[in-house]
Amino acid sequence: MSRIGPWGAAEGGVREGLHIVDVDVALDGALVGHGVLFHPADDEGHFAALAAERVSISRAFGSMRIARCRASRDSSGFLRAEAFGSELLLPDALAAMIEHALGVGVRAPVSAKFAHQTGVLADTTRMDRRRTQPLSDWTIDIDEDDGCVAVKLSAALHALHLQGWDKDASNYWSAQDGARVEVHFTINPATRIACFGPYGLPLPDAAVMPAMLVDPSPLSALNIANAPVGAGTQLGLGEGRWFNFYEAKGLSYLSITECSQPSRTAAGFLTSDNHPHWPRIHINGLTMDSIWFATKNSPTVRLSAEGDSVGSLDYPGSGGWTDKITSVETEIMLNESGLHFAVEVRSPKSQSVCFRLPWELLVLRYPKFIPRRPVSEPSTSAIIAV
Known part of the structure; x- marks a missing residue:
């Protein structure tokens, strides 16, 4: 795609990832990062271990949600993103840390751990009936390099306790001791400016x-x-x-x-x-x-x-x-x-x-x-x- 400014002339001398038409935001407002969401397949094959090189970070409704996605650039300059596979619903505290880093920046690397049960992994991005795996033992690492914010998340695929009323929640990895879900992604400076406006x-x-x-x-x-x-x-x-x-x-x-x-x-x-x-x-x-x-x-x-x-x-x-x-x-x-x-x-x-x-x-x-x-x-x- 030829990057053309709103005044009708190509931007000169602006490297990729810094121009407004390099903003990685989908038409539904989701951030699209270069990265991966990985977990092994569960014991019964409900949560497929799919491959993708991009993830969507939805911020429109309820909790921050991360899923694998395919993305292509629309002539509007926004991305058409198709999320697929399992979906990670982040705890509010971790979502707030990520939004703060994107909006304000990271002066020094940030790391945190949350041992208690919070957040879930769903087997589909659909919002109707779906299976969920409660998560525990979270870790998060956030760093910034030349304006790009890099986020690493990890959580144990293990519920410390299950609610009897939630029939769709279970320990689907009970036969796989130590199984975890991992997410790595980066957000470029242009996307940060467009969505959060940091100086x-x-x-x-x-x-x-x-x-x-x-x-x-x-x-x-x-x-x-x-x-x-x-x-x-x-x-x-x-x-x-x-x-x-x-x-x-x-x-x-x-x-x-x-x-x-x-x-x-x-x-x-x-x-x-x-x-x-x-x-x-x-x-x-x-x-x-x-x-x-x-x-x-x-x-x-x-x-x-x-x-x-x-x-x-x-x-x-x-x-x-x-x-x-x-x-x-x-x-x-x-x-x-x-x-x-x-x-x-x-x-x-x-x-x-x-x-x-x-x-x-x-x-x-x-x-x-x-x-x-x-x-x-x-x-x-x-x-x-x-």
């Missing part, structure tokens, strides 16, 4: 061309080169306007700031030095998780709040200052062109903004918004092997 990776960060506002793309016609993401950056698109969209997950608030037209680097990502147009709208208690739960029941959601702790309009300056928001009205709609926001806040100075988060951004950073059944038919565009 400090070995990618070019100088602006080379202005980013262009493009027409909305449905899920069936994505173009990863148009994704409005970069290190520490994710932007919403309005009518001729750009908006810096920030979610403080631990503090449960969203902030929205109109900004100047951004630029793209030689690697195709947005630069992080987008000049803000103040004030910044700061809304408390609104998170992407709460929005996702709301849009599961209805594609259009209207939210309103009044009081002393709704949020603030924040201004710059040596000391900065803040106007308290007294009320906020928000309409959010999920449709074929992305997640749309219409926000109106009232304070001593009222403010209103309208913008959307395009599907390219949602697939990369908020894949849980992708419907389990596509909004429209899959693309029939060319497939390019990777």
Whole structure:
């Protein structure tokens, strides 16, 4: 695949694995790593010992799940990944360690052990009735080299205790003392930038061309080169306007700031030095998780709040200052062109903004918004092997 930037010129001097079109993310938002998932066949042959050189790391629903996969590059720049064989469901603690490493980096090699029973290996990637092997004696090792994060996981194929109500869970390797499941995979720097936005990776960060506002793309016609993401950056698109969209997950608030037209680097990502147009709208208690739960029941959601702790309009300056928001009205709609926001806040100075988060951004950073059944038919565009 010829790597072509969103401005219509091939990226020059950017080595493989560092450009936005080298991002290894599937159309369902799963990370795709070079690596293996290996275990011996169980005693009765339910868990086949299959071979594959890539693994998918699903992060859309529930626990982080790892499976073998076949992957090919779609003309959208995303991967078409087909998971097959058994599937590893990671404990939340290990999933959090992996996500932290991908998002923040690894200053020194990390190792940990969990002796207790947690996580399972399922005999299929299908979500209906399936056999599961509870796991114990976990080990994890994480390291980073030149921006690539390498993860090694291992667990004993042995349950310390079985729940009587779960008829599909058993010790399927009881005749194989010491049998283990092993997973090794690496995630490249471009994928980390696209999905988590860390700073400090070995990618070019100088602006080379202005980013262009493009027409909305449905899920069936994505173009990863148009994704409005970069290190520490994710932007919403309005009518001729750009908006810096920030979610403080631990503090449960969203902030929205109109900004100047951004630029793209030689690697195709947005630069992080987008000049803000103040004030910044700061809304408390609104998170992407709460929005996702709301849009599961209805594609259009209207939210309103009044009081002393709704949020603030924040201004710059040596000391900065803040106007308290007294009320906020928000309409959010999920449709074929992305997640749309219409926000109106009232304070001593009222403010209103309208913008959307395009599907390219949602697939990369908020894949849980992708419907389990596509909004429209899959693309029939060319497939390019990777």
